[in-house]
Amino acid sequence: MREVAIVGIGYTKIGELWERSLRDLFVEASLRALEDAGIDDVDALYVGNMMSGTLQEQEHLGALLAGYIGHPGIAAAKIEAACASGGVSLHQAYMAVASGLYDVVLAGGVEKMTDRLTPDVTFSLAMADDMEYTIYSGVTFVGLNALVYRLYMHKYGVKQEDIANFAVLMHENAVNTPHARFRRRVKLEDVLRSPLIADPIHLLECAPISDGAAVLVLTTLERAKKLTDTPIVIRASAVATDYLSIYERDDMLSLRATVLASRKAYKQAKLEPKDINVLEVHDAFTILGILALEDLGFAERGRGAVLVKEGEIAPDGRVPTNTMGGLKARGHPVGATGIYQAIDAILQLRGDAGKNQVPNAENALLQSTGGVGGTVAIHILSRAD
Numbered sequence: 146m147r148e149v150a151i152v153g154i155g156y157t158k159i160g161e162l163w164e165r166s167l168r169d170l171f172v173e174a175s176l177r178a179l180e181d182a183g184i185d186d187v188d189a190l191y192v193g194n195m196m197s198g199t200l201q202e203q204e205h206l207g208a209l210l211a212g213y214i215g216h217p218g219i220a221a222a223k224i225e226a227a228c229a230s231g232g233v234s235l236h237q238a239y240m241a242v243a244s245g246l247y248d249v250v251l252a253g254g255v256e257k258m259t260d261r262l263t264p265d266v267t268f269s270l271a272m273a274d275d276m277e278y279t280i281y282s283g284v285t286f287v288g289l290n291a292l293v294y295r296l297y298m299h300k301y302g303v304k305q306e307d308i309a310n311f312a313v314l315m316h317e318n319a320v321n322t323p324h325a326r327f328r329r330r331v332k333l334e335d336v337l338r339s340p341l342i343a344d345p346i347h348l349l350e351c352a353p354i355s356d357g358a359a360v361l362v363l364t365t366l367e368r369a370k371k372l373t374d375t376p377i378v379i380r381a382s383a384v385a386t387d388y389l390s391i392y393e394r395d396d397m398l399s400l401r402a403t404v405l406a407s408r409k410a411y412k413q414a415k416l417e418p419k420d421i422n423v424l425e426v427h428d429a430f431t432i433l434g435i436l437a438l439e440d441l442g443f444a445e446r447g448r449g450a451v452l453v454k455e456g457e458i459a460p461d462g463r464v465p466t467n468t469m470g471g472l473k474a475r476g477h478p479v480g481a482t483g484i485y486q487a488i489d490a491i492l493q494l495r496g497d498a499g500k501n502q503v504p505n506a507e508n509a510l511l512q513s514t515g516g517v518g519g520t521v522a523i524h525i526l527s528r529a530d
């Protein structure tokens with residue numbers, strides 16, 4: 146296996162981008178990534194996307210976007226793994242370069258969600274779970290996460306305030322993030338007084354419906370060193386799955402796919418949780434952020450919220466987490482989110498995170514989650530020595 150590095154990043158601001166189409170967003174992010182890398186010889190393209198079929202009535206994104214970025218003829222495909230589509234796209238690109246098959250690969254993601262009404266988007270998102278046995282009952286995706294939330298509070302005796310605090314920190318972190326969807330502070334009482342979406346989940350505990358595209362340029366570490374002074378090495382790339390619906394699992398309060406994929410990743414990278422200086426977790430709902438801290442080995446079961454309360458995951462804490470605002474406030478254009486997580490971490494590792502900079506950031510761990518943990522992709526990125 147060859148060592149793989151990221152040499153270029155490109156992304157759009159996240160928001161309600163009504164004036165631009167899905168392909169416009171992807172082209173913008175791709176061209177920026179290639180310019181950042183200083184290369185134009187692309188061998189392959191993987192595009193993370195979940196809902197282009199249902200929201201834009203457009204499939205076959207691989208070939209479509211390869212043509213639109215000016216590289217018709219390359220190998221290209223859409224990668225779909227619900228909200229983990231971006232993370233799995235990065236995994237595919239990593240394997241393609243590591244194996245020696247391709248030398249330059251784009252790992253991208255794009256989602257255009259705000260052109261449709263919320264009920265349409267809600268139905269499309271629910272397809273991340275089992276339509277025939279679970280969604281058929283009428284539950285929404287927020288509703289499934291609400292069940293986990295309620296059970297967590299009951300089992301561990303944790304108060305909603307402590308879990309909801311995660312959203313307050315995310316909004317604080319996004320204030321200085323130019324590409325974030327929401328650059329405004331919120332107080333805990335704002336979160337708890339915001340409308341209930343699925344009891345006990347309030348609006349301000351949900352990631353917003355958003356548009357955006359993000360792209361990474363991957364090549365061999367050997368070539369990367371000739372292209373840039375700041376190559377970012379992919380030290381680990383692992384994906385794991387679980388039964389799709391929570392009722393099929395032994396433990397509904399642990400995302401087993403996170404545990405399995407992170408164990409593989411720590412082993413590949415020869416690193417432990419204590420070595421991670423920047424963490425990106427999939428906080429589509431506050432409760433998922435808390436579970437991630439536990440499943441990734443940063444907190445004991447039932448104790449994830451304590452890390453938030455004691456400031457341990459703040460930018461100046463022991464494990465700075467979602468330093469650009471996470472899914473909650475930076476935004477969650479589903480198929481692109483795993484790539485935005487990588488970009489937010491790379492800005493930290495390159496020392497380009499501006500006011501959000503974590504001093505001496507060396508190793509970052511990214512968790513990209515599909516459904517309620519049906520698929521999880523974990524990556525560990527490091528500054529090259």
Ligand SMILES: CC(C)(COP(=O)(O)OP(=O)(O)OC[C@H]1O[C@@H](n2cnc3c(N)ncnc32)[C@H](O)[C@@H]1OP(=O)(O)O)[C@@H](O)C(=O)NCCC(=O)NCCS
Binds near residue numbers: 429477516
């Ligand atoms: C929570 C949710 C239902 C709200 O959608 P909505 O009711 O259509 O909200 P609207 O678009 O009408 O927005 C109403 C206001 O709330 C704001 N808002 C909407 N969602 C928000 C969010 N998640 N966080 C903060 N503010 C939000 C809007 O900006 C708008 O503010 P304004 O009145 O100042 O312009 C929607 O964001 C949602 O479904 N989120 C979850 C998405 C999801 O499941 N993703 C996949 C997870 S893996």
